[in-house]
Amino acid sequence: xxxxxxxxxxxxxxQYEYYSAFIYKAMQAYFEDEDLPGMANWMNIQFQEEMSHAxxxxxxxxxxxxxxxxxxxxxxxxxxxxxxxxFEEALRHEQIVTAKINDLMELAQQExxxxxxxxxxxxxxxxxxxxxNANHIIAKxxxxxxxxxxxxxxxxxxxxxxxxxxx
Ligand code: FEO
Numbered sequence: 001x002x003x004x005x006x007x008x009x010x011x012x013x014x015q016y017e018y019y020s021a022f023i024y025k026a027m028q029a030y031f032e033d034e035d036l037p038g039m040a041n042w043m044n045i046q047f048q049e050e051m052s053h054a055x056x057x058x059x060x061x062x063x064x065x066x067x068x069x070x071x072x073x074x075x076x077x078x079x080x081x082x083x084x085x086x087f088e089e090a091l092r093h094e095q096i097v098t099a100k101i102n103d104l105m106e107l108a109q110q111e112x113x114x115x116x117x118x119x120x121x122x123x124x125x126x127x128x129x130x131x132x133n134a135n136h137i138i139a140k141x142x143x144x145x146x147x148x149x150x151x152x153x154x155x156x157x158x159x160x161x162x163x164x165x166x167x
Contacts (some may be wrong), residue, residue, distance in 0.1 A: 006116060007066035009107055013100060014057045015071045023093060026076040029087050038159030039083060042137075045092075048163045053123070056166060060119055083151065084141040092132035098127040110159075122166070129130035 002010070028043035061068050080086045101123045108116035137158070144150030 001064040002061070002113065002116060003111055004064050006062075006111060006113060007061060009104055010057055010116075011069055012064070013104055014054050014061070014068060015073070016097065016100060017050050017054035017057060019073050019076070020093065020097060021054065022073055023049050023118060024050060024074040024090070026060055026078050027080070027090065029078070030080050030086060030137060034083075036083065036155045039063065039086075040152045042158040042161045045161045047161045049166075052166050053126070056122075060133070064115070083154075084138065086116035087134055087137045091131065091138060094127065094134055098131060101127055126166075 020075065024043050024046040028040045028047060031037070031040035031043060058068055077089065080089070101120065104123060105120045110118055137154070140154050140157075141151075144154060
């Protein structure tokens with residue numbers, strides 16, 4: 001059902017989603033250390049989301065008769081200058097993910113694999129939300145600048161995020 005080329009490309013994306021989870025866990029650790037529990041919570045939810053993205057792709061490869069091959073990961077950044085810097089890095093990372101998902105979709109289109117295209121559509125839509133989420137928080141942090149009270153309010157808001165498994 002999937003060509004080996006498509007399996008290999010989705011396999012790479014599975015690894016990248018796990019790497020994304022790893023990056024967000026590093027960001028959570030930074031916020032835990034900075035005593036910003038709301039932002040740490042937001043990153044932990046993001047970690048869980050990335051794990052679910054990897055799992056969704058993993059199951060798709062298995063269901064279509066492919067074989068997932070796990071790979072090693074590079075060490076994520078652990079040092080950040082500020083909350084704004086973290087979320088700017090998160091956005092930059094999501095833009096890379098979006099480009100990778102678009103490449104995957106293009107490959108599925110070239111191969112006229114309709115099942116893969118329908119499956120990948122979920123990820124195309126998800127990436128719009130991923131980038132928008134990071135952008136909204138960046139905008140808030142830019143307004144807050146160095147104001148500690150404003151930062152606490154953003155932290156409080158991000159503490160409300162809860163994990164919702166993908167459907
Ligand atoms: Fe799985 Fe944040 O993209």
